[in-house]
Amino acid sequence: MIDLRSDTVTKPSPQMREVIARAEVGDDVYGEDPTVLALEAESAGLLGKEAAMFIPSGTMGNLSALLTHCERGSEIILGDKAHIFLNEVGGAAALGGIQPHILPNQKDGTIKLDEIRRVVRFDDIHHPPTRLIALENTQNMCGGVPLTAEYTRSVAKIAREKKLKLHLDGARIFNAAAALDVDPAGLVEAVDSVMFCLSKGLGAPVGSVLCGEREFIARARKTRKMLGGGMRQAGVIAAAGLYALRENLPLLKEDHRRARELAQRLEGIPGISLVDPEPATNMVYFELDSNLELGPDQLKQELREKGILIGFEGDRLVRLVTHLWIRDEDIRVVSSVFRELLT
Numbered sequence: 001m002i003d004l005r006s007d008t009v010t011k012p013s014p015q016m017r018e019v020i021a022r023a024e025v026g027d028d029v030y031g032e033d034p035t036v037l038a039l040e041a042e043s044a045g046l047l048g049k050e051a052a053m054f055i056p057s058g059t060m061g062n063l064s065a066l067l068t069h070c071e072r073g074s075e076i077i078l079g080d081k082a083h084i085f086l087n088e089v090g091g092a093a094a095l096g097g098i099q100p101h102i103l104p105n106q107k108d109g110t111i112k113l114d115e116i117r118r119v120v121r122f123d124d125i126h127h128p129p130t131r132l133i134a135l136e137n138t139q140n141m142c143g144g145v146p147l148t149a150e151y152t153r154s155v156a157k158i159a160r161e162k163k164l165k166l167h168l169d170g171a172r173i174f175n176a177a178a179a180l181d182v183d184p185a186g187l188v189e190a191v192d193s194v195m196f197c198l199s200k201g202l203g204a205p206v207g208s209v210l211c212g213e214r215e216f217i218a219r220a221r222k223t224r225k226m227l228g229g230g231m232r233q234a235g236v237i238a239a240a241g242l243y244a245l246r247e248n249l250p251l252l253k254e255d256h257r258r259a260r261e262l263a264q265r266l267e268g269i270p271g272i273s274l275v276d277p278e279p280a281t282n283m284v285y286f287e288l289d290s291n292l293e294l295g296p297d298q299l300k301q302e303l304r305e306k307g308i309l310i311g312f313e314g315d316r317l318v319r320l321v322t323h324l325w326i327r328d329e330d331i332r333v334v335s336s337v338f339r340e341l342l343t
């Protein structure tokens with residue numbers, strides 16, 4: 001199968017499995033797993049933060065951050081295309097009593113600065129207090145677009161002025177750094193907390209990391225424990241994470257090159273309108289024209305029969321994601337199957 005539904009589908013390679021088998025372990029709730037400690041130290045170092053905490057998933061990482069930054073009845077400002085808003089089962093509201101205040105994400109993944117400034121609550125007996133702004137880099141639903149360090153700094157400036165915290169859902173922050181050709185630490189320098197995922201383009205089977213100041217991470221550890229995310233001999237999965245950071249991180253640029261090539265090959269096929277003909281990272285989004293003979297479900301089925309899996313992010317909005325297990329040859333196969341089915 002050529003599985004383009006997400007970069008989450010990557011399976012551990014034989015070399016990664018070997019590292020997993022050899023991992024030294026201990027009880028991480030006691031802070032005694034040497035491999036987890038090594039992963040946390042290496043992650044904090046890569047992102048220029050004081051401390052880091054290993055967590056089972058990106059969703060739990062974002063939720064741990066939100067619950068640590070915000071009290072019940074407070075408000076968080078975020079984009080209407082944010083994963084935290086769209087795809088985390090309303091966890092912040094359901095479990096933290098945190099009210100989302102959404103603002104439109106622009107095509108480039110940003111939220112307008114004057115809009116952010118406008119919606120920060122002033123002190124009034126009727127208002128929930130604003131506590132946090134959250135950004136996403138890369139911005140998945142805007143096409144996997146990277147946000148620049150400059151934009152993030154501008155949002156951080158507002159946060160400082162208004163005495164708010166800034167959290168970054170950096171599930172794919174290393175994709176952003178690779179696309180912009182910058183040091184990842186520079187991209188997150190201005191944020192108070194950042195979560196990144198090991199289980200996406202980096203190819204580890206499980207795991208994410210939350211980074212921030214030492215004091216913040218110490219509090220987040222309590223939150224993680226409350227959510228049931230305290231793990232025991234987690235070194236077996238942390239070892240895969242360390243391998244992913246050391247060996248797979250440099251390969252992200254290849255995924256980006258393949259996504260660009262896929263977009264080029266799909267451009268011009270009748271019925272396909274690319275959101276961005278030159279995607280910056282590993283995601284190719286396109287709309288299927290409504291007058292196509294082949295409906296979305298039928299197309300999905302026909303592709304499946306030919307060994308290709310695709311994802312839908314809306315009725316007719318298709319997302320194809322390149323990752324470690326997608327080869328150059330697959331790009332050629334996928335584009336010619338699309339051409340054959342749609343012409």
Ligand code: TLP
Pocket residue numbers: 005006007008056057058059060083084087136138140169171172197199208
């Ligand atoms: N995204 C998944 C789906 O949930 C949509 C995907 O296939 O892209 N932040 C961002 C920006 C994400 O894209 C995701 C996963 C998460 C957080 C959550 O990570 P997990 O799946 O580890 O909880």
